Amino acid sequence: MVAQKQFLTTAYGGYLKQETPGENVELTHVERGAPAGELLRRYWQPIALTSELGDVPLGFRMFGEDLVVFRTTKGEYGILDRHCSHRGTSLEFGLPTENGLRCCYHGWLFGVNGQVLETPGDPPGSALKDRLFHGAYPCREYKGLIFGYFGPPDSIPEFPIFDSYDYPGDKLVPYCVTYPCNWLQVQENVMDPAHAVFLHTRVTFSHFSDTWGELPVMDFVETPTGMIYVTTRRWKDKVWVRSNDIIMPNLAQVGHIWEDGQDAKPFGRVGITRWTTPIDNTACKVIGWRHFHPEVNPRGIGKEEDCGLEKVDFYGQGAGGSFEERQRLPGDYDAIVTQRPIALHALEHLTYCDKGVVMLRKLLRRDIRKVAAGEEPPRSALRSGGLIPTYCHDTVLAIPPIAGVDDLELQEEIGRRVTEIVTEGDHHVADDRHETVRRLLNEYENTVASQAAA
Numbered sequence: 001m002v003a004q005k006q007f008l009t010t011a012y013g014g015y016l017k018q019e020t021p022g023e024n025v026e027l028t029h030v031e032r033g034a035p036a037g038e039l040l041r042r043y044w045q046p047i048a049l050t051s052e053l054g055d056v057p058l059g060f061r062m063f064g065e066d067l068v069v070f071r072t073t074k075g076e077y078g079i080l081d082r083h084c085s086h087r088g089t090s091l092e093f094g095l096p097t098e099n100g101l102r103c104c105y106h107g108w109l110f111g112v113n114g115q116v117l118e119t120p121g122d123p124p125g126s127a128l129k130d131r132l133f134h135g136a137y138p139c140r141e142y143k144g145l146i147f148g149y150f151g152p153p154d155s156i157p158e159f160p161i162f163d164s165y166d167y168p169g170d171k172l173v174p175y176c177v178t179y180p181c182n183w184l185q186v187q188e189n190v191m192d193p194a195h196a197v198f199l200h201t202r203v204t205f206s207h208f209s210d211t212w213g214e215l216p217v218m219d220f221v222e223t224p225t226g227m228i229y230v231t232t233r234r235w236k237d238k239v240w241v242r243s244n245d246i247i248m249p250n251l252a253q254v255g256h257i258w259e260d261g262q263d264a265k266p267f268g269r270v271g272i273t274r275w276t277t278p279i280d281n282t283a284c285k286v287i288g289w290r291h292f293h294p295e296v297n298p299r300g301i302g303k304e305e306d307c308g309l310e311k312v313d314f315y316g317q318g319a320g321g322s323f324e325e326r327q328r329l330p331g332d333y334d335a336i337v338t339q340r341p342i343a344l345h346a347l348e349h350l351t352y353c354d355k356g357v358v359m360l361r362k363l364l365r366r367d368i369r370k371v372a373a374g375e376e377p378p379r380s381a382l383r384s385g386g387l388i389p390t391y392c393h394d395t396v397l398a399i400p401p402i403a404g405v406d407d408l409e410l411q412e413e414i415g416r417r418v419t420e421i422v423t424e425g426d427h428h429v430a431d432d433r434h435e436t437v438r439r440l441l442n443e444y445e446n447t448v449a450s451q452a453a454a
C-alpha cells in the first residue's frame, strides 16, 4: 500500500505541499523484474498490428526491453532481442530467411526460438552455435494482431480464445493507440464509469450520446475472469444496464460506444476488445479490435476506415488536433496522459465514484503478490467449445417507472438482477449461453414491466 498524503486544510496552501511522494511501484512499474511486469508477462500480450509488419523486421519495446518481431519467408513469426548476440547490431537490419533472421553485420542466423543456427565467419566445426541461444519469445498472429508471450519458458499458457472473438456476424478491426504514460492509469479508465458522465458529456459536449450524461447507479462486481462495472440509468420508459469487463490482468472489453438507451436490447455485446500493454514504465499501447456488428452499432456511426495504427473511430483517443483545441474539448487521452507520466496514488483523494479503480487495484495487488510468491497466476477457465465466457454487455429493458416505487431503488434492483443473469449460473459454460441469457433477461423484463402496468 502507498501511504496517503495528508489532506491540505489551509487556504493558499500550495507552499505547504512541496514534498513529492513516491510512485506506487508495486502496481505501476513493469521493467526489469518489477512485480506488475512479472504478472503481465505470464499472459499472451498483443504487440503490434499484423499490418505493421512487412518483409523486414519491426523494432518494438515491451516491458522496457528493445526487441524485434519478424516473419520468416516461410511465414513463421518470431520475437528476438533487438541487439545481435555477436556484437550488438540491431536486428531491425536483419534479413528474414526461410528459418530465421540473419544479422546484417557478420551473418549470424537466429531461429524463431533464439537458436543460433549459423555463425558463418567461424571455422567449420565451431561449436559456439551449439551452446548459445539468442533471447527470444514465443510469437503468434491472430485476427490481425501479433501476440507475444514474455514469461518463463517452462510455463507458456495456451492462447486463450474469449467468446467475444467468435460472435456470429461480428467483424474485428485491429487498432492501436500509443499513450505516453504508465499502463495502469490507462487501464483504470475502463473501470471509471463516472468520467463518462463528466468528460464525455456534461463538461464539454456529448462525445457519444446525451444518455451518458445521466449519472447512473453504479456497482462493481467480481467475475470469474476479473471484474465488471454495472451502470444502470433510466432513459424515459427504458432502463439501460451497461457493464464494461476487465479480464485480469490487462484485457478490457467495452460495450457499444454510441449506445443511447433508446431501443430495447437484451445482452448486446462487445464494441471494443483492448489490452493495455506496457512499452515501459511511462508508455503503453491500447491495442486490440473494434467490433463491427449491427447490434453494437445500430445507427451506423462507427467507421472501420478510421481504425488502425494510431487511430480509432471515436472522440478523444489520441494527440490529434492542436494543444489549444484539446484544451477546449479534451478527451480520454488528455485526461489520462496528464495524470503525470506515472499517476501518484499517494496524492489522490479517492471518493465514491472511484470504487471501481480501488477494486481493480485490489485485484491486481492480489494477483501480483501470488506471482511474486511463486504461485501460478490465475487463468481463465475454458467452457465447452474452447471459448471463455466474457461479461461485457449493454442491456436496455422496457421497464417504465412503477407508481409508489422509488425509481433509483428500482434501477438498483434491475441492475443487480440483470448482473446476476449475466454472470451467474450453469448456462455460462453451455453452448447456448447467449440465447439463454437473452431469454432470462426477456422473462425478467416482462415480469417487472407487468408490475409497472398493474
Ligand code: FES
Pocket: 084, 085, 086, 087, 088, 089, 103, 104, 105, 106, 107, 108
Ligand atoms: S553483430 Fe550480428 S553477426 Fe556480428
Ligand SMILES: [Fe+2]
Pocket: 189, 195, 196, 200, 332
Ligand atoms: Fe472514456
